[in-house]
Amino acid sequence: MRPRLALWLAPVLTLVVLALARADDAPRSVEVILLGGGSDTGTLVDTVRELLGRLGLVANVHAVNGDDDAAKIERGPSVARVRVDLRSKDETVLLIDGRGGDTVRRTVHRDQRPTVAREELAHAIQGAIEAQLFLDGDRPPPPPDAGPPLAPPPQPPAGLDEGPVAVTMPPAYDTAPLRPASKSALALDVTTLTGAGGFSSSSGPVVHFGGEVGLASRHRFGPFASVSFRALLPFEGETETVTAHASVASLRALGGVELARASWIGLSVAGGGGVDVLSVDARSRSLPQNVLQPATTRVDPILTLAVRLQFPIVSSVTFTVLLLGDVDLAGHDYVIERGTVDESVFSPWRVRPTALAGFTFTPFGRGAFSAAGERP
Numbered sequence: 001m002r003p004r005l006a007l008w009l010a011p012v013l014t015l016v017v018l019a020l021a022r023a024d025d026a027p028r029s030v031e032v033i034l035l036g037g038g039s040d041t042g043t044l045v046d047t048v049r050e051l052l053g054r055l056g057l058v059a060n061v062h063a064v065n066g067d068d069d070a071a072k073i074e075r076g077p078s079v080a081r082v083r084v085d086l087r088s089k090d091e092t093v094l095l096i097d098g099r100g101g102d103t104v105r106r107t108v109h110r111d112q113r114p115t116v117a118r119e120e121l122a123h124a125i126q127g128a129i130e131a132q133l134f135l136d137g138d139r140p141p142p143p144p145d146a147g148p149p150l151a152p153p154p155q156p157p158a159g160l161d162e163g164p165v166a167v168t169m170p171p172a173y174d175t176a177p178l179r180p181a182s183k184s185a186l187a188l189d190v191t192t193l194t195g196a197g198g199f200s201s202s203s204g205p206v207v208h209f210g211g212e213v214g215l216a217s218r219h220r221f222g223p224f225a226s227v228s229f230r231a232l233l234p235f236e237g238e239t240e241t242v243t244a245h246a247s248v249a250s251l252r253a254l255g256g257v258e259l260a261r262a263s264w265i266g267l268s269v270a271g272g273g274g275v276d277v278l279s280v281d282a283r284s285r286s287l288p289q290n291v292l293q294p295a296t297t298r299v300d301p302i303l304t305l306a307v308r309l310q311f312p313i314v315s316s317v318t319f320t321v322l323l324l325g326d327v328d329l330a331g332h333d334y335v336i337e338r339g340t341v342d343e344s345v346f347s348p349w350r351v352r353p354t355a356l357a358g359f360t361f362t363p364f365g366r367g368a369f370s371a372a373g374e375r376p
Helices: 002-025 041-053 067-071 114-135
Strands: 028-035 057-064 080-085 091-098 103-109 186-197 206-217 223-238 243-261 266-283 296-314 317-328 334-338 341-346 351-364
Touching (some): 028 041, 028 067, 041 114, 080 114, 091 114, 186 223, 186 317, 206 351, 223 266, 266 341
Parallel strands (some): 028 057, 028 080
Antiparallel strands (some): 080 091, 186 351, 206 223, 223 243, 243 266, 317 351
16 A cells, blocks of 8 residues: 555645745735825836836836725735825835834935936835835845855955055946836727617617727826617517507717826826717508508707726726716607698607617736826
């Protein structure tokens, strides 16, 4: 039995050893909390991640608006945590929490030039985290390509007194220029839409489905423009004697602006217009066909107001809710003439509310919530 037991234990122990070795090689994480960042937050996040990556660290970045939101973020299994207060235009306060529970406070003066201020702040965050790890006895090793340890600087021969000697120490890590982060704030969004809305008193809620393509600015309070197409499932409006079969195709062009954005929701408003292509065919079991008009198709101009809500799923995918109010600028009533009396068959509302929902994908550019930080 013992040889068989050894045969079973050998592969199990091998898997355990490999798992532990892989866990040791897993990159360590650092939590970075940004308070009150502006439109430059996304570029700052990219710079911080690149600098920490040189130390073998992975940055988990959170962006919040105030101290209460920051306090709600539970600390994960990270080796350090730094809170960056960006609410002042003149200085930035860093609070660095090590694993030992001590908190280090550091104040960094903010340069008036945004590019310089961003680089200085990113290097300050890197230096503060590296110093805290060194105090915790967990200083990250240099990258594998950093070369052998640096030799100590040369010392002058004993007995010579030639005054102070300036010694320039080479950098401990690679200091190649940072790659320029993308400054483009434009992104292409593609949205799938489905929902329902009212159309007339004689018909119930009508199902809509379609899609939207938009170009948006990722700056806070940035503008956006979109074009959408929707088809309405065929529906009916009924009276006692006549049934009107209707189908609608809608085309809209909207332009709007973002009103608010938090880490979990975005709110935008838009306005614009388009056309509705409405086809109506009247049918009856009791009236002769010569009394009914043939099928008609009209193109009506439409004015549209919209409210858009977005909820992040990942940086490039959001769940979108679209609340629309369409105003029919033409307005048509469909009637049949019965002697001297006109009987209304189908009367579309002049104002039609619609609620749509779907998923928004960003194939090109930054996601709608990327500036708010994304856990890698």
